[in-house]
Amino acid sequence: MTDHEQRVNQLFQQSIRAKQEAAERLAPEIVRAADCMREALSAGGKILACGNGGSAADAQHFASELLNRFELDRPGLPAVALTTDSSTLTSVANDDAFEAVFSRQVRALGQAGDVLLAISTSGGSPNVVAAHQAAAARGLRTVALTGRDGGGLGAALGPADVEIRVPSAATARIQEVHLLVIHCLCDLIDQGLFGAAAPR
Ligand SMILES: O=C(CO)[C@@H](O)[C@H](O)[C@H](O)[C@H](O)COP(=O)(O)O
Numbered sequence: 365m366t367d368h369e370q371r372v373n374q375l376f377q378q379s380i381r382a383k384q385e386a387a388e389r390l391a392p393e394i395v396r397a398a399d400c401m402r403e404a405l406s407a408g409g410k411i412l413a414c415g416n417g418g419s420a421a422d423a424q425h426f427a428s429e430l431l432n433r434f435e436l437d438r439p440g441l442p443a444v445a446l447t448t449d450s451s452t453l454t455s456v457a458n459d460d461a462f463e464a465v466f467s468r469q470v471r472a473l474g475q476a477g478d479v480l481l482a483i484s485t486s487g488g489s490p491n492v493v494a495a496h497q498a499a500a501a502r503g504l505r506t507v508a509l510t511g512r513d514g515g516g517l518g519a520a521l522g523p524a525d526v527e528i529r530v531p532s533a534a535t536a537r538i539q540e541v542h543l544l545v546i547h548c549l550c551d552l553i554d555q556g557l558f559g560a561a562a563p564r
């Protein structure tokens with residue numbers, strides 16, 4: 365095996381270990397988060413999703429799996445990624461502050477009973493923390509995907525919120541687990557609402 369192949373192998377092993385540890389520790393919180401989202405959707409609510417960088421992509425990935433479909437052919441479900449409208453993002457950042465790019469949209473779009481999916485590997489992104497604060501003030505529950513020590517986001521959550529904190533300090537490994545968690549949430553939501561088949 366070449367040095368580079370060995371490095372690739374190590375990265376795969378680290379990712380597998382991070383996922384194994386997460387499966388052992390996080391299953392109850394993942395089920396709680398899916399229940400929270402399913403209840404909101406059943407009651408006519410929607411899910412707003414946000415994050416920065418790779419987590420912005422994760423927010424969009426999740427929203428598209430709800431709006432379009434995951435594995436089951438079923439009607440679209442209401443979800444909005446707060447990361448996609450460049451006119452809104454640039455004008456809020458330009459006129460106010462980058463910290464406000466998600467919270468302003470939460471105040472405009474969020475209704476009591478909706479859920480905010482807040483994704484931050486460090487838990488420290490000020491715009492994600494501000495989105496949670498705006499959500500809480502409007503009666504939304506937050507499902508937070510975090511890592512490390514949960515950061516300011518983990519610390520700001522209330523008893524009705526759910527934190528899924530990946531036990532790792534490496535941003536890339538945390539993101540890899542977040543994507544798996546997102547697919548677990550989609551699977552449990554579909555199963556709860558439409559009786560999806562067992563995972564293949
Ligand atoms: O994808 C990566 C690193 O893997 C980066 O784009 C990463 O998402 C960005 O640095 C984010 O700004 C990090 O924010 P956060 O996860 O700490 O909230």
Ligand SMILES: [Zn+2]
Pocket residue numbers: 418536539
């Ligand atoms: Zn990344």
